[in-house]
Amino acid sequence: MLLAERDTPEGLLVSVCDAEDLGETFEGDGVSLTADPEFYDGEAADADAVTDALARCSVANLVGEESVGVAVEAGFVAEGNVLDLDGTRHAQYLRL
Template sequence: MLLTERDTPEGLLVSVCDPDVVGETFEDGKVSLTVDAGFYEADATEADADAVADSLARATTANIVGEESVAVAVERGFVDETNVLDLDGTLHAQYLRL
């Protein structure tokens, strides 16, 4: 998985995605998601499930795309499976800590 952490004035922004979805666009009706390389791949490191979970535990906000990446977020309790979007066969979730 590709993992990026960015410090923002609002807190830690984490992006996680499966490498095979970078550069792709997925749609479902009115909803469209482009997995922009500049956002998901720039400055990213390859990470395993433990590193992703550690990062999500510290995140204020996270964008998560791809079957493996979303599965980690669901299995580790960061995202409820009922809140995961299926966009043209690709999973997408967002995480926000209030």
């Protein structure tokens, strides 16, 4: 997984993407998502690093089976809120 963290005025923004999905475009149910390298490329990370980043962030965007799976397993994203886009998964997390 690739993990990027950005400090914003609204808090920490985290993006997580399965490496094989980087640069790919996925579509489904009228939605199109490109895993843009400018946004999703980051450092290689394991599940513990991703979970730690999700625990600290205000907003997260996740693309890929493994990336979304870590967020679901750790309780940050409900399975019912995950989008299936052309064979991969996408989720967003927002802490209010």
